[in-house]
Amino acid sequence: MAITEALCDEMRQLAALYPQSRSALLPMLHLVQSAEGEVSIDGINACAEVLGITSAEVTAVSTFYTMYKRKQVGKHHIGVCINTLCGLLGGDAVYAALSERLGVGHDQPSADGEFWLERIECQAACTHAPVMTVDWEFMDDVTPATAVDIVDRLARGEVVESTRGPIIRDFAATAHTLAFPNDGLADQGSSVDDKMLAGLMIAKERGMSAPSAPAPAAPTSQTEG
Amino acid sequence: MTLTPVITEHWDAPDLYTLEGYRRFGGYGALASALKQDPDSIIQVVKDSGLRGRGGAGFPTGMKWGFVPQNDGKPHYLVVNADESEPGACKDIPIMMANPHALVEGVIIASYAIRASHAFIYIRGEVPNALRKVANAVEQARAAGFVGSNILGTDFSLEIVVHAGAGAYICGEETALLDSLEGYRGQPRLKPPFPAVAGLYASPTVINNVETIANIPYIIERGAAWLRQFGTEKSPGFKVFAVSGHVKRPGIYEAPLGITMRELLDYAGGMRDGRTLKFWIPGGSSVPMLVEEHLDLPLTYEDMAGAGTMLGTGTPMVFDETVSVVKAVTRWLEFYKHESCGKCTPCREGTYWITGMLEKFEHGHGSVEEVDKIVHVCTQIAGRSFCALGDAAATPYPAALKYFRDEFLAATHTSADEQFDPVASYLFAGAAR
Numbered sequence: 001m002a003i004t005e006a007l008c009d010e011m012r013q014l015a016a017l018y019p020q021s022r023s024a025l026l027p028m029l030h031l032v033q034s035a036e037g038e039v040s041i042d043g044i045n046a047c048a049e050v051l052g053i054t055s056a057e058v059t060a061v062s063t064f065y066t067m068y069k070r071k072q073v074g075k076h077h078i079g080v081c082i083n084t085l086c087g088l089l090g091g092d093a094v095y096a097a098l099s100e101r102l103g104v105g106h107d108q109p110s111a112d113g114e115f116w117l118e119r120i121e122c123q124a125a126c127t128h129a130p131v132m133t134v135d136w137e138f139m140d141d142v143t144p145a146t147a148v149d150i151v152d153r154l155a156r157g158e159v160v161e162s163t164r165g166p167i168i169r170d171f172a173a174t175a176h177t178l179a180f181p182n183d184g185l186a187d188q189g190s191s192v193d194d195k196m197l198a199g200l201m202i203a204k205e206r207g208m209s210a211p212s213a214p215a216p217a218a219p220t221s222q223t224e225g
Numbered sequence: 226m227t228l229t230p231v232i233t234e235h236w237d238a239p240d241l242y243t244l245e246g247y248r249r250f251g252g253y254g255a256l257a258s259a260l261k262q263d264p265d266s267i268i269q270v271v272k273d274s275g276l277r278g279r280g281g282a283g284f285p286t287g288m289k290w291g292f293v294p295q296n297d298g299k300p301h302y303l304v305v306n307a308d309e310s311e312p313g314a315c316k317d318i319p320i321m322m323a324n325p326h327a328l329v330e331g332v333i334i335a336s337y338a339i340r341a342s343h344a345f346i347y348i349r350g351e352v353p354n355a356l357r358k359v360a361n362a363v364e365q366a367r368a369a370g371f372v373g374s375n376i377l378g379t380d381f382s383l384e385i386v387v388h389a390g391a392g393a394y395i396c397g398e399e400t401a402l403l404d405s406l407e408g409y410r411g412q413p414r415l416k417p418p419f420p421a422v423a424g425l426y427a428s429p430t431v432i433n434n435v436e437t438i439a440n441i442p443y444i445i446e447r448g449a450a451w452l453r454q455f456g457t458e459k460s461p462g463f464k465v466f467a468v469s470g471h472v473k474r475p476g477i478y479e480a481p482l483g484i485t486m487r488e489l490l491d492y493a494g495g496m497r498d499g500r501t502l503k504f505w506i507p508g509g510s511s512v513p514m515l516v517e518e519h520l521d522l523p524l525t526y527e528d529m530a531g532a533g534t535m536l537g538t539g540t541p542m543v544f545d546e547t548v549s550v551v552k553a554v555t556r557w558l559e560f561y562k563h564e565s566c567g568k569c570t571p572c573r574e575g576t577y578w579i580t581g582m583l584e585k586f587e588h589g590h591g592s593v594e595e596v597d598k599i600v601h602v603c604t605q606i607a608g609r610s611f612c613a614l615g616d617a618a619a620t621p622y623p624a625a626l627k628y629f630r631d632e633f634l635a636a637t638h639t640s641a642d643e644q645f646d647p648v649a650s651y652l653f654a655g656a657a658r
């Protein structure tokens with residue numbers, strides 16, 4: 001892995017999207033992770049050069065954000081939400097099972113370099129607790145057994161689908177999506193599930209709806225059409 | 226009160242996320258009519274509708290837009306806050322995955338109203354699937370001539386950039402978000418000046434929540450009076466409620482503001498079998514918890530304030546009697562400690578101090594003296610911190626103590642796990658491996 005000229009071109013492409021180029025720094029650091037598997041020194045220097053700022057400035061930014069890693073993440077990033085709702089409703093047990101399966105603790109790579117395990121905070125999916133992520137794609141409603149099974153299938157190279165999203169690729173591919181979100185996968189997999197439709201289904205069953213027409217202008221008018 | 230699907234109305238259409246799907250239900254009709262009106266009249270409709278921001282604070286949206294100085298010769302910016310990371314909040318990400326075009330259409334209309342030619346959608350980095358859905362929608366809108374130069378043959382032009390964050394809850398705070406979007410560490414700025422005057426690149430900027438902006442096309446299409454049919458005088462409209470926790474059917478329920486938690490709980494199938502409600506939180510861990518006696522209060526900004534809490538993000542978390550409140554609060558404080566940006570002393574030091582004490586309680590080693598000492602530290606953080614994250618961090622403990630003092634006292638000798646078998650609150654049977 002290396003910082004190629006093609007990658008620097010992509011960085012310049014990002015910088016050009018913004019009225020002020022420095023705004024592209026976060027996406028550029030995602031790009032560095034997609035090529036290097038971590039925020040490497042070479043990557044930091046490349047960002048600094050493209051943006052015309054110092055490496056120290058880039059480093060200061062990269063150390064603020066938890067998604068940027070300073071060690072090789074490996075093939076797959078595994079997150080388990082341990083914030084109160086997920087954690088207490090089973091995420092703690094899911095994390096414990098995965099930690100045992102992978103032989104690592106929080107924010108660490110597995111010995112074979114295939115997985116990175118992280119206790120993550122609320123993933124904006126609490127309705128789907130306990131929530132796990134693989135390369136930041138949703139794995140909703142997991143149990144310790146299904147979570148370990150997901151890791152086993154990934155380890156065997158099998159096809160694993162996100163519960164609300166596309167087929168799992170790898171950490172590097174997701175990192176690239178974070179820089180260039182139009183990755184052509186918007187049509188893959190369904191992003192809407194029963195829980196997202198819970199209220200709508202009840203409304204349909206019971207004939208409930210919001211009036212779709214504009215409200216009558218004068219509330220005093222009693223005329224019915 | 227009945228459910229009123231509006232933003233969620235067509236979520237069961239498998240292609241709603243596409244341009245064709247969205248247009249089949251009248252999508253981008255509001256944009257066409259908006260571009261025929263004067264921008265100021267769009268702001269007036271939003272003011273008249275009484276729409277309040279859905280990001281947590283409930284600030285009137287039309288008023289916020291009205292603060293942007295006009296004819297000042299500076300570029301204006303619209304920034305959508307799609308950083309949804311508040312523990313318990315889970316409605317913006319679903320909106321972006323299911324109905325991204327409602328957001329994009331809202332962005333175009335709002336930009337036109339505030340005379341912005343550049344809009345940014347700042348989406349938290351941990352949710353690539355929301356990011357790609359929105360980016361895809363923007364590209365489709367561009368191909369259809371709704372984004373870019375001379376939109377629909379008018380002289381209005383707009384660029385929309387979909388931007389990923391990189392993991393920092395504080396970047397949801399609007400000024401920290403701006404710093405982050407400018408490529409810096411995401412730390413809050415001093416206010417004033419407010420973003421409406423000096424925001425992104427020191428230019429006038431409106432920052433709105435995803436759900437706020439997703440409301441706009443419907444309001445423009447159906448009118449301010451239509452929105453005011455829902456909700457109350459002070460809290461007009463409808464809300465995408467997301468109910469999570471120990472209920473039979475956790476999920477998204479869109480209803481008028483003013484529905485009660487008892488009604489929402491009923492739609493969500495009630496508590497899981499054989500269990501009763503212990504406590505609930507109306508909208509994110511940053512607002513005080515409530516209990517059974519509050520179930521019949523209308524979920525509005527004013528009624529929640531009256532009960533000493535806030536509507537917040539309108540995403541109720543529901544916990545049954547198997548849950549240790551000591552453990553719940555400790556976990557939230559660990560979150561705030563982790564997410565404190567470190568800029569100001571009360572929050573940076575206070576969250577460490579409180580969390581340290583709470584962790585002792587969780588393990589059954591708290592002291593009676595510390596039960597009140599934590600309250601004292603909280604009062605030193607609240608109102609004395611640089612941004613609202615500090616206030617939020619000082620919220621869960623005093624609220625919990627109000628209802629569950631005995632449990633904290635018991636935690637001076639008995640650990641949370643001994644008081645409450647953790648396995649009992651899992652959503653799956655036992656710790657099945």
Ligand SMILES: Cc1cc2nc3c(=O)[nH]c(=O)nc-3n(C[C@H](O)[C@H](O)[C@H](O)COP(=O)(O)O)c2cc1C
Pocket residue numbers: 277278279280281282283284286306307308309310311394395396397398399400432433434435437438612613614
């Ligand atoms: C720590 C912190 C985190 C926040 N996170 C979010 C967020 O993720 N999304 C959001 O819309 N507002 C968030 N807010 C509120 C924003 O600062 C701001 O009030 C909001 O985006 C304004 O949009 P609205 O007027 O449409 O509600 C947060 C505030 C604080 C203090």
Ligand code: SF4
Pocket residue numbers: 395413564565566567568569570572573610611612613614615616
């Ligand atoms: S209150 Fe906390 S998050 Fe806000 S500025 Fe101070 S240290 Fe940072």
Ligand code: FES
Pocket residue numbers: 081082083084085086087121122123124125126127129131312313314315
């Ligand atoms: S607490 Fe886990 S997704 Fe919100």
